[in-house]
Amino acid sequence: MQFVSTRGQAPALSFSDAVLAGLAADGGLYVPKSWPQLTPADIADFAGKPYAEVAYAIISRFTGDEIAGATLRSIIDRAYAEFRHPSVAPLVELEPNHFLLEMFHGPTLAFKDVAMQFLSRIMDHILGERGLKASIVGATSGDTGSAAIEAFRGRDTTDIFILHPRGRTSEVQRRQMTTVLDSNVHNIALEGTFDDCQDAVKAMFNHHAFRDHVRLSGVNSINWGRIVAQIVYYFTAAVSLGAPHRVINFTVPTGNFGDIFAGYCAKRMGLPIGQLVIATNANDILRRTLETGRYEMSGVAPTISPSMDIQISSNFERLLFEAVDRDADVVGRLMATLKQSRGFDLPEQALDAIRREFAAGTTDEAKTRRTIAETYRRGGYLLDPHTAVGVGVAREFAGTATPMVTLATAHPAKFPAAVAEASGVEPALPAWLGDLYERPERVTVLANDQQIIEDFIGSRTRAA
């Protein structure tokens, strides 16, 4: 299987090379050259199978014979053995025909663990085979960073550099990152927003001399290795609700568009998904885009769902590529316009194509708090604020004969202050994180200056 860049100017790569590259050399994102197809019989066969077995069946369609079957299976088995729930991502019925897909049973209590536990092991394997070391970079609004640090800590093949926006994560998220003291882990608190962190990471990838010198690789969902692992839970969830014999809808709390794009991939591979509903918080650029046809940046407001305080939704570029029938020149032009004028108009046919697959809604701050409070009052279920954004939107779309699954992307204990204020209940951290507030922290504060950031990474990496 080959992977092509959404901007068409970078060479097509194998799975392993695309995973190590992260971002394509032309600034685009890698997507598979064609979508592997599963028949209804293939999908039906997943019923009752362990998560790791389904993961192997899906992921191996992208790795082909590049990674030996037994090696891939062992990587996947080890990745999902880290989860505290035997189903990895269990379904819970919240109200009639509306289900939560709990994705927070991994080591750092957010859905990022599902992909990151796989990505760290597959990267370690690829680098080990080639006798290489790499510098891993990532931008985080809190969850990607903690999951990546936990997954890559102590690995000999990689040094990991995570940029978070100073003061804009929850305290639990920050401590989950800064209290990991392994020597290959480097936390950078950037004076800026998440978008500034993400811009800095993309600029490093586009600075080719630096990229090659430190052998840069990425762990954000720009990396295809993240998306491929996120496709799996759409299959497991849909199958346990009756797919392929039944259509299922999904609502996804959305920021960088990676999670919901994985749902789109599952649909392209043959899973009968009806609606894919984008749920945004007050930073609602994606809902506005679907409504107006114009992708327009307007500044980021801090919210109680900080991991979604984003306006440059990286993976929207992958969807755009599909929506313009894979015309990389059009994507390149639209992305250049975005950079120059902080917005672009979607071609009409692309907007129509997107509207056929996606719907969108927003849960603002007041409604997020109300959703947490009411859901707890009604049935005793404590939602984290990101999941509450999803549930708030899903309730506008649920209530048909088609089951609705809302992705529960984080555990409420990652956001105790916001959850306690809304519900009156302080969610407790699990035992293994019980002493998080007593652990010493290590973090470097850096100005939002590309040279300073690259100097810091260049001076600490073992890959140069």
Ligand SMILES: Cc1ncc(COP(=O)(O)O)c(C=O)c1O
């Ligand atoms: C808890 C949580 N929910 C939702 C999201 C949004 O997911 P995505 O960026 O894949 O759209 C994030 C961040 O990515 C998150 O950390």
Ligand SMILES: N[C@@H](CCOP(=O)(O)O)C(=O)O
């Ligand atoms: N919400 C994310 C932002 C980065 O998203 P990613 O999925 O592209 O890594 C976070 O928690 O850091």
